[in-house]
Amino acid sequence: MRQLLRNIPKVTEFFDDPSIAELKSRHTPAAVTEWIRRVLEELRAGILAGQVAEIPAMEELCGRVCALAHRDSIPSLRPVVNGTGVVLHTNLGRGCLSERAADAVRDIARSYSTLEYDPGAGCRGSRHIHVEQLLCRLTGAESAMVVNNNAAAVMLILGTLAQGGEVITSRGELVEIGGSFRVPDVMELCGCRLREVGTTNKTHLYDYERAINEDTRALLKVHTSNYRIVGFTESLSLEDIVALGRRTGLPVVQDLGSGSLVDLERYGIHDEPTVQHSIRAGVDVVSFSGDKLLGGPQAGVILGKKEYIDRMKKHPLARALRVDKMTLAALSATLSAYQDTERAEREIPVLAMLATPRETLRAAAEELRQALLRRGVEAEVTAEESPVGGGSVPTQLLPTWAVAVLPGGRMSVNALEEALRRRERPIVGRISAEQYLLDVRTIDPADFVYIAEAAAEVLP
Numbered sequence: 001m002r003q004l005l006r007n008i009p010k011v012t013e014f015f016d017d018p019s020i021a022e023l024k025s026r027h028t029p030a031a032v033t034e035w036i037r038r039v040l041e042e043l044r045a046g047i048l049a050g051q052v053a054e055i056p057a058m059e060e061l062c063g064r065v066c067a068l069a070h071r072d073s074i075p076s077l078r079p080v081v082n083g084t085g086v087v088l089h090t091n092l093g094r095g096c097l098s099e100r101a102a103d104a105v106r107d108i109a110r111s112y113s114t115l116e117y118d119p120g121a122g123c124r125g126s127r128h129i130h131v132e133q134l135l136c137r138l139t140g141a142e143s144a145m146v147v148n149n150n151a152a153a154v155m156l157i158l159g160t161l162a163q164g165g166e167v168i169t170s171r172g173e174l175v176e177i178g179g180s181f182r183v184p185d186v187m188e189l190c191g192c193r194l195r196e197v198g199t200t201n202k203t204h205l206y207d208y209e210r211a212i213n214e215d216t217r218a219l220l221k222v223h224t225s226n227y228r229i230v231g232f233t234e235s236l237s238l239e240d241i242v243a244l245g246r247r248t249g250l251p252v253v254q255d256l257g258s259g260s261l262v263d264l265e266r267y268g269i270h271d272e273p274t275v276q277h278s279i280r281a282g283v284d285v286v287s288f289s290g291d292k293l294l295g296g297p298q299a300g301v302i303l304g305k306k307e308y309i310d311r312m313k314k315h316p317l318a319r320a321l322r323v324d325k326m327t328l329a330a331l332s333a334t335l336s337a338y339q340d341t342e343r344a345e346r347e348i349p350v351l352a353m354l355a356t357p358r359e360t361l362r363a364a365a366e367e368l369r370q371a372l373l374r375r376g377v378e379a380e381v382t383a384e385e386s387p388v389g390g391g392s393v394p395t396q397l398l399p400t401w402a403v404a405v406l407p408g409g410r411m412s413v414n415a416l417e418e419a420l421r422r423r424e425r426p427i428v429g430r431i432s433a434e435q436y437l438l439d440v441r442t443i444d445p446a447d448f449v450y451i452a453e454a455a456a457e458v459l460p
Ligand SMILES: *Cc1c(COP(=O)(O)O)cnc(C)c1O
Pocket: 149, 150, 151, 152, 154, 175, 177, 181, 222, 223, 224, 225, 226, 255, 256, 257, 258, 288, 289, 290, 299, 300, 391
């Protein structure tokens, strides 16, 4: 063993190898040295554990260094194949942008732009204008602004309208969204007090009326986007709350959560209110996410009465929460598709995935199965149900088609799941009833061959 340890090559001995010289041309000397050290440490540990009988050839060791360098150079943020069927998958980046939105991001990112420049007047412009007009035209709102995400939107709204006062909300709507964003905590952070009214399952008009006092600054309605209270329930309609707001002179604020611009009833998704409905009902301010059902980039859209939005634009928090040019480019391109609902359905992946007819999904599943069979991987097509989203549209399952990849005796279902998930471009499926399933609703057919090749490679 001592002899083996003495024979471990020195770091400098690696530098003569052409493969290491090639690495050094692309990475800093410190990084290359670090990879060599790690390979040597591993070798030393192997010797001490009695697992290494002879020092591998230099060529083999250099190969290990290059493999380690490659593994370390893979970005941790990278594309995956989503075989879960969950269209809005919180952990997988929610949805995908449209081609047009992605192109717009690239164009704006690579160039100087009119972000805050008015080329007509030759002077400073406003970054709000790039999406404000379009948002107002699509929804009928008087005014609009966009911040980093919907959590930020809620903070800015409450901080502007209700600081130092009370906000009345129904007990049935005290939502917690993933990442410990809780309505009560957000209120505290914004310097306002939450006044809960009603019970978990029922809130009446008189509950709101009794709670109003001279400290009340706003009435807040929150869309329970990640849960539903079912059974013996009652809550006030938005119209009732708006009427109460009018009577008492209090602004009515709504956190819509997902905020769809199209009626999702047509895809079999129920009870998801549209943004246009909120504006028509007369809410003073409404906010929603850009990257949930809208299918755009991460953003928080705020719409409503001009007097309130103007105050928000001037609020000190607005600067801290503002969006960058890439977000504005993607949002503007996404919104422009909504000028024609059919175009939106075709172009925006989130909508296209929800709208895919069952027969199309079945044909796609059959195509994936054939691709697998051609590479010697057994598979069968199976009818399944997919949830629309993790944190959005909670109780809704859409009928779909999936492919069960059958490892047979070659490997366990769990090992198959892990091996595919550990690919450089991970394939994420799900295991259900001891089957490994890939739901084709969320898979681009262009990836079927990649999936089949990966499955054939990992199966022994
Ligand atoms: C998702 C959601 C939020 C947070 O939105 P982000 O854009 O993720 O910050 C806030 N409120 C409701 C009701 C939501 O569903």
